[in-house]
Amino acid sequence: MQSMHQDIDHILVSEEQLQAKVAELGARISADYEGRDLLLVSILKGAVVFMADLMRAVTIPCGIDFMVVSSYGGANTSSTGLVKIIKDLDQDLSGKDVLIVEDILDTGITLSHLMPMLQMRRPRSLRLCTILSKPSRRKADIEPDYCGFEVPDEFVVGYGLDYDEKYRNLPYVGVLKPEVYSK
Numbered sequence: 001m002q003s004m005h006q007d008i009d010h011i012l013v014s015e016e017q018l019q020a021k022v023a024e025l026g027a028r029i030s031a032d033y034e035g036r037d038l039l040l041v042s043i044l045k046g047a048v049v050f051m052a053d054l055m056r057a058v059t060i061p062c063g064i065d066f067m068v069v070s071s072y073g074g075a076n077t078s079s080t081g082l083v084k085i086i087k088d089l090d091q092d093l094s095g096k097d098v099l100i101v102e103d104i105l106d107t108g109i110t111l112s113h114l115m116p117m118l119q120m121r122r123p124r125s126l127r128l129c130t131i132l133s134k135p136s137r138r139k140a141d142i143e144p145d146y147c148g149f150e151v152p153d154e155f156v157v158g159y160g161l162d163y164d165e166k167y168r169n170l171p172y173v174g175v176l177k178p179e180v181y182s183k
């Protein structure tokens, strides 16, 4: 039987490490937002796995909402960095304590454009939680308020992150074998 696992060169963050970190982040967020009107906002599709785990690790009442964004300009978008909202949030952000739940902060360009757009909707607070971060790739002046793991400058897949829309369902974060890209 064909398996995704055989395309993985090495694992960067194991399933056990991810689950332990999510539990830790959930506990921190639950303490920090106690008594607040917390809304977890996730950007599809990469953050869907982290969102599903994190929301169950949060023990205080909270809402969830999703948005879809795309960058203008096709393949070269992360350098131009303008974001377009394809599917907006269902909920009004005014007065809410909004926590953006993201898969990975890479250059940071997407969120450096999106966060001011959300800030204009007057949430009570707006912060960022990412499960992964590649600090060496940062181009925009943005850092996560909560971060799971820092990873090196390698293209990673799994735990929601894709290559060509595949590998999102791997339970760990790994690096693909070089030959997968030349298929």
Ligand code: IMP
Binding pocket: 046, 078, 102, 103, 104, 105, 106, 107, 108, 109, 110, 111, 154, 155, 156, 157, 161, 162, 163
């Ligand atoms: P940036 O921070 O604006 O550069 O873009 C971040 C987005 O690019 C993430 O939300 C991912 O969807 C995608 N991305 C960045 N690095 C990787 C990676 O290593 N693997 C898969 N997707 C990535």
Ligand code: MG
Binding pocket: 043, 044, 045, 046, 047, 103, 104
């Ligand atoms: Mg993403």
